[in-house]
Amino acid sequence: MHYESPIREPLILEDKTLHDITEDIARPVEGKANKWWWALFLFSLVAFAWGAGCLAYTAGTGVGVWGLNKTVGWAWDITNFVWWVGIGHAGTLISAVLLLFRQKWRLSINRSAEAMTIFAVVQAGLFPIFHMGRPWLAYWVLPLPNTYGSLWVNFNSPLLWDVFAISTYLTVSLVFWYMGLIPDFAMIRDRAVKPLTKKIYSILSFGWSGRAKHWQRFEELSLVLAGLATPLVLSVHTIVSMDFATSVIPGWHTTIFPPYFVAGAIFSGFAMVQTLLLVMRKVVYMEAYITIKHIEYMNIVIMVTGSIVGVAYITELFIAWYSGVEFEQYAFLNRATGPYWWAYWAMMTCNVFSPQFMWSKRLRTSIAFTFFISIVVNIGMWFERFVIIVTSLHRDYLPSSWTMFSPTFVDIGIFIGTIGFFFVLFLLYARTFPVIAQAELKTIVKSSSTQSKKLVMSKKIIYGIYDDDDVILQAVKDIREKEFISMKYILHFQFMVLIMHWA
Amino acid sequence: MKPTRLAITSFIYGCIGLSLALLMMWYMMIEDWPMIIGGKPNFSLLQNLPAFIPVTFEMTVFFAAHLMVLTYLIRCKLYPGSNQKSPDPRTTDDMFLMEIESHGNDKEIVDLLKNRSGRS
Numbered sequence: 001m002h003y004e005s006p007i008r009e010p011l012i013l014e015d016k017t018l019h020d021i022t023e024d025i026a027r028p029v030e031g032k033a034n035k036w037w038w039a040l041f042l043f044s045l046v047a048f049a050w051g052a053g054c055l056a057y058t059a060g061t062g063v064g065v066w067g068l069n070k071t072v073g074w075a076w077d078i079t080n081f082v083w084w085v086g087i088g089h090a091g092t093l094i095s096a097v098l099l100l101f102r103q104k105w106r107l108s109i110n111r112s113a114e115a116m117t118i119f120a121v122v123q124a125g126l127f128p129i130f131h132m133g134r135p136w137l138a139y140w141v142l143p144l145p146n147t148y149g150s151l152w153v154n155f156n157s158p159l160l161w162d163v164f165a166i167s168t169y170l171t172v173s174l175v176f177w178y179m180g181l182i183p184d185f186a187m188i189r190d191r192a193v194k195p196l197t198k199k200i201y202s203i204l205s206f207g208w209s210g211r212a213k214h215w216q217r218f219e220e221l222s223l224v225l226a227g228l229a230t231p232l233v234l235s236v237h238t239i240v241s242m243d244f245a246t247s248v249i250p251g252w253h254t255t256i257f258p259p260y261f262v263a264g265a266i267f268s269g270f271a272m273v274q275t276l277l278l279v280m281r282k283v284v285y286m287e288a289y290i291t292i293k294h295i296e297y298m299n300i301v302i303m304v305t306g307s308i309v310g311v312a313y314i315t316e317l318f319i320a321w322y323s324g325v326e327f328e329q330y331a332f333l334n335r336a337t338g339p340y341w342w343a344y345w346a347m348m349t350c351n352v353f354s355p356q357f358m359w360s361k362r363l364r365t366s367i368a369f370t371f372f373i374s375i376v377v378n379i380g381m382w383f384e385r386f387v388i389i390v391t392s393l394h395r396d397y398l399p400s401s402w403t404m405f406s407p408t409f410v411d412i413g414i415f416i417g418t419i420g421f422f423f424v425l426f427l428l429y430a431r432t433f434p435v436i437a438q439a440e441l442k443t444i445v446k447s448s449s450t451q452s453k454k455l456v457m458s459k460k461i462i463y464g465i466y467d468d469d470d471v472i473l474q475a476v477k478d479i480r481e482k483e484f485i486s487m488k489y490i491l492h493f494q495f496m497v498l499i500m501h502w503a
Numbered sequence: 504m505k506p507t508r509l510a511i512t513s514f515i516y517g518c519i520g521l522s523l524a525l526l527m528m529w530y531m532m533i534e535d536w537p538m539i540i541g542g543k544p545n546f547s548l549l550q551n552l553p554a555f556i557p558v559t560f561e562m563t564v565f566f567a568a569h570l571m572v573l574t575y576l577i578r579c580k581l582y583p584g585s586n587q588k589s590p591d592p593r594t595t596d597d598m599f600l601m602e603i604e605s606h607g608n609d610k611e612i613v614d615l616l617k618n619r620s621g622r623s
Contacts (some may be wrong), residue, residue, distance in 0.1 A: 332615025
């Protein structure tokens with residue numbers, strides 16, 4: 001077994017046994033929803049319905065109902081797309097990258113973080129599809145033979161790379177998530193009392209029987225999928241950033257974009273994980289599993305990635321000045337002091353300044369403060385995308401076409417609708433799925449729970465010294481028969497004794 | 504227990520995905536309907552390769568991941584509606600279980616097992 005220092009803080013609190021973990025994780029699925037859940041669910045459902053109405057209006061009337069104009073041809077839609085894709089990144093980071101680094105603290109949060117990834121990517125996908133104007137023809141982005149002769153899609157275009165990246169990312173995240181869910185669905189199946197529930201979870205668990213051979217394959221599968229998902233998650237936001245970086249718009253045409261976008265994505269994703277988990281651990285009583293330590297670790301990630309994003313902002317500014325290109329210089333001057341100065345400074349305050357509070361141990365272990373910062377970071381990262389997209393476009397090369405962008409009620413409605421849809425999916429998930437990867441979590445009970453720590457901390461060495469070899473061997477025999485917990489002994493002799501018959 | 508060869512299959516699937524991606528883009532962009540886009544070379548796969556790397560990578564991952572998952576499901580006979588189940592529901596809770604094949608020597612095996620601290 002892997003050695004863990006007793007000083008390291010436990011990841012499972014309250015002396016939970018294996019059976020307690022089963023009970024705690026099955027409870028939200030087996031029990032009834034409380035008032036809070038219903039209130040949040042209905043609220044989200046209303047937001048979702050409004051968004052669905054706005055989407056239907058867009059599809060029926062045309063993209064003209066959005067606030068776009070000739071100069072600003074991309075605004076809230078692409079901002080929201082990049083925002084949602086970025087949020088998705090934390091889930092894969094937690095489940096894949098932290099698995100490769102053998103970080104045990106990923107175990108209580110990976111399931112929900114991956115669920116968040118999938119639900120966020122679903123929201124992201126809606127925006128480009130509806131921006132096409134005729135969403136029912138969305139399959140035209142696929143390389144299919146068509147009736148206009150063999151006119152293929154353009155593989156030189158980053159927008160097409162994005163189609164491949166997002167669809168690979170969504171489907172691979174989905175199967176990665178589902179493969180981990182199978183043993184946990186089996187746990188709920190084995191506990192189910194009602195025939196219908198048993199039937200549903202039997203189907204969902206694919207007939208999992210928990211054989212050692214299956215677990216061995218499962219371990220290998222998880223490891224290889226993690227190895228594939230790690231470069232995949234980095235490639236996705238890299239390609240998203242190339243949508244901008246390969247163009248010739250000042251403010252977009254920079255080589256810093258890929259790493260800067262990836263850091264920003266992880267930053268915003270962890271903020272969203274915090275927002276969701278801080279609420280979830282209360283509502284479904286997971287405080288013993290999602291501990292202050294988990295929250296602190298995630299805050300440290302937010303602090304580090306937030307600082308990387310800050311360095312990227314400053315580098316961008318410096319390079320704009322240093323490049324000597326007046327268009328580039330003006331784009332950045334316009335960002336900071338132009339008509340959208342408030343968006344730029346909102347971004348700077350939320351993303352660069354606010355995560356620096358996390359240097360303080362007291363603040364990063366405070367739940368209320370963490371929740372506040374997570375919301376601030378979510379807002380800040382939305383503004384980052386808005387600043388990059390709209391302020392770079394609204395004053396283009398031709399001053400006569402300079403304009404401002406203002407969203408219509410449809411733009412706002414669709415955005416709020418995706419937030420509603422996201423929460424509808426997440427709330428349904430929290431009531432029907434095992435929200436913690438319990439089968440995997442049980443593997444760390446012996447090394448990282450409170451009782452395991454107590455056992456190690458209470459360790460004392462007792463010496464028994466005797467003047468006869470037969471007496472000491474008799475003492476060993478007596479101790480063995482008593483069956484003390486964690487009984488280990490080392491014998492020291494002054495000459496060789498035949499003790500083979502003891503073993 | 505013999506080590507599983509699942510990772511090797513994934514590597515093979517990845518190679519298939521990589522080849523298919525290159526073959527597809529060569530056929531569509533170079534062979535069947537070459538287009539001049541921004542003056543980029545359109546007559547050789549090698550010269551156009553930099554633009555094809557992202558899609559090649561994505562398809563490699565796509566094939567390696569999905570076909571490996573399918574192989575895993577098939578090898579473990581896991582599918583919706585499968586009638587396999589846990590031999591004892593407690594195995595998914597807090598118990599470990601060992602299946603032993605017996606050939607008329609049941610009593611001996613049971614006696615041997617009873618001598619442990621766990622339950623049987």
